[in-house]
Amino acid sequence: MRLIAVGRLKPGPEADLLARYSKRLSPRLDVHEVADARGSFAEVRRRESQALLSALPPSAYVVALDEGGRAYDSLSFSRKLEHWLELPRPLVFLIGGAEGLDADAVARADETLSLGPMTWPHMLVRGLLAEQLYRARAISANHPYHKTGRP
Ligand SMILES: C[S@@+](CC[C@H](N)C(=O)[O-])C[C@H]1O[C@@H](n2cnc3c(N)ncnc32)[C@H](O)[C@@H]1O
Numbered sequence: 001m002r003l004i005a006v007g008r009l010k011p012g013p014e015a016d017l018l019a020r021y022s023k024r025l026s027p028r029l030d031v032h033e034v035a036d037a038r039g040s041f042a043e044v045r046r047r048e049s050q051a052l053l054s055a056l057p058p059s060a061y062v063v064a065l066d067e068g069g070r071a072y073d074s075l076s077f078s079r080k081l082e083h084w085l086e087l088p089r090p091l092v093f094l095i096g097g098a099e100g101l102d103a104d105a106v107a108r109a110d111e112t113l114s115l116g117p118m119t120w121p122h123m124l125v126r127g128l129l130a131e132q133l134y135r136a137r138a139i140s141a142n143h144p145y146h147k148t149g150r151p
Pocket residue numbers: 064065066067068094095096097098099100101113114115116117118119120121122125
C-alpha cells in the first residue's frame with residue numbers, strides 16, 4: 001500500500017503516531033511526500049493536487065481522503081480494505097495539504113474515504129489512517145486489537 005501526501009512530516013507526535021501503526025502494518029505502507037506549494041489558496045490547492053496526481057503509479061487504485069467522502073464502520077472498512085487489496089492494482093491513499101484536494105484529484109479517485117465530518121490537520125491524518133488500516137487488518141485476522149462490541 002502507498003500513501004501519497006502533501007508536506008514533509010517533521011519529528012514529533014504526528015510522526016510518532018504514524019510510525020507506531022505503520023511499522024505494525026502488513027502489507028507495509030510506503031509513504032511518499034510531495035512538496036508544499038506556494039501562492040494563493042486556489043493555486044496551492046491546484047499545484048499540490050497536480051503533484052499528488054503526478055506521483056501516482058500507473059493504474060493505481062486511488063482512495064482520496066476527504067471529509068465529505070464515504071464513511072465506514074470498522075467492520076465494513078475491514079471488508080472494504082480486503083477487497084481493495086485483492087484488486088490487481090496498486091492501492092494508493094491520497095491526503096491533501098492544508099488547502100485540501102482540488103476537483104481533479106477527487107475526480108481521479110476511485111473511492112473517497114472520510115474519517116468523519118470534522119476536518120483534521122493533514123499531518124495528523126496520516127497517523128489516523130495508519131491506525132484505521134491496522135485496525136482493519138486486525139479485524140480480518142481476528143486479532144484481539146479490535147474489541148468488537150466494547151467501547
Ligand atoms: C486540513 S484538511 C483540508 C481542509 C480543506 N479546507 C478542504 O476543504 O479540503 C487536509 C487534508 O486532510 C485530509 N482530511 C482532513 N480531515 C479529514 C477527514 N475528516 N476525513 C478524511 N480526510 C480528512 C484530507 O485529505 C484533506 O485534503
